[in-house]
Amino acid sequence: MRFGAGLWCLQSTATMPRHPATAYRELLEDARVMDRLGYDSLWLSEHHFFYDGYCPSLPTAAASVLEVTENLRVATGMLLAPMRGPEKLAEETALLHERSGGRFELGVALGYRDIEFDGKGVPRKERVQRRKDVLHAVHDRVPEVPVWLGSALPEAVERAGRHAHGVLFSGANPLSLVRDLAAAHRRGYESSDGSRPRPRVAALRNVWVTEDAKERAAVLDWFRASYVLYAGLGWSVPQRGQTAAMDFRAELDKALDDAVDTAIIGSAEEVIDGLAEVAAAGVDDVVFRVVVEGAPQAAVHEVLHRLAEEVMPALREVEAA
């Protein structure tokens, strides 16, 4: 199993204010800590035109992280492909890849907020084609960069597997959905010619190591607050087969409860057991969703240390089912 953490969104929010430049300084501090602790990857996230400064320029932020680290890989989870020109992104990806010794990984998504399409003058109906254009341009320019896609649709995930693209699943997905999607991804890969290595399945999971009841209560608040933020962005998860919808617009409280229910919070042993179930669901890489609304940097550093020292060694050799 490989381990990452995320998502760094570089925000200054109503309930967790800070100078916007502080967010970028802390990103570099966090990255140095993760590099020292032996994490595999740091994941960044993108949105546009939101009040809190949510990072709109992931290649720029990724460059700063890669410059101050030695082994840590930096991935976008996700860069909104329709919002950036294919040629520009291909050139940026090549530059990040070449200057970092191949430590940059590109996750791309379609985007879902009307205002972002409107602000960039991109018709929403073109978003799938634009993502294709981006993937082609990047593959032509720098084919060795790992590509990640994000979706909760089995057919889309299966297609990603067929094209040997990795997938990153949302932290709000219940484990049952993660299992179904991972199976779809593997099915897709197995239907390909197999000429490329099997792409990896990564999953964001809400994870925290603590034995303290007060900290546990605070962490639950943080996870909840982090999904309130996504509700503000207009995000939701539609029904998929046996998995119920998570509609932050129509049923906020229920959706928040469902999202927070995915959390694994407890002692190191309890977290190890929980993550073993995640591996059994078909996940190769866990991305600890610890950079969440309300969590101060000291708490994030402490949990990054505990995860690296008490959890990751027990799971390093575990393989996805």
Add this chain to the structure above:
Amino acid sequence: MRIGIRTRPGREAADARSGEQHAAFGVLIEPGPLTAAVAGAMAATATEVTRLIVRTVLGADHPVTLAEDLAVLDNISGGRVVALVDTGTLDPAAAQEELSLLLAALTPRPVQHRGIRWQVPAGLEGHEAPERIEVTPKPVQLEIPTWVTGEVAPQLGAHTDLPVLAEDPAACDRRRRVQPAIAQLSGDREADRELVSRWSDAGATHLLVGAEDLDTALPEISRYLIPEVAMPLFPRVVAEAMTPRGWPGPARYVDPPAGA
């Protein structure tokens, strides 16, 4: 007059670090039309105080995206960005529109732009779309210093009152509080002293210099050229004095371990 350097494509971070160590006021980042912000971020994290002059080519991307890239870079660098807006292949009207939208997107005001090339917001997604957007995050600086260069820069400069990067001493405008300029060093100490003095006399305030061999040029720039134009009648006794030998110890003093 102050002197900065042109970094080499592919060497931006290393050159910027070296430039800062050699007292350059700023470093010009110009890796190509599509990757200036990424190369700028690498240079930003390699430096602490030097200004990052980022060649931002109009027409290569949506002006809102260019504004987002510059704003993020300004946050990464703690407010050290200067935008050198290059008009590229645009005609004066197109360059004017793109620059106008870029600058509007960098202010803390919601943006609405109705132009020939761009509509922001574009009004594509139905009636609920707002009439203005707020481009975020905002730059750290109250206003990102903006200079212009390129074929139609003189027209743009005249229209916007922004400083135009001078490539000839005769193009310097003494009425401007900031008159940026660019020149190439020859590698000959006396010729380069004359060159920077000529620019200073012409009224340039910030000269960016390129050199064929930047590694060799940097010690010359910091030892001879920057002092030469830092004051009128720079004392010859200082200009010609021997440079003291360096300390053979490490670059940073490290406290010995306790009890040692």
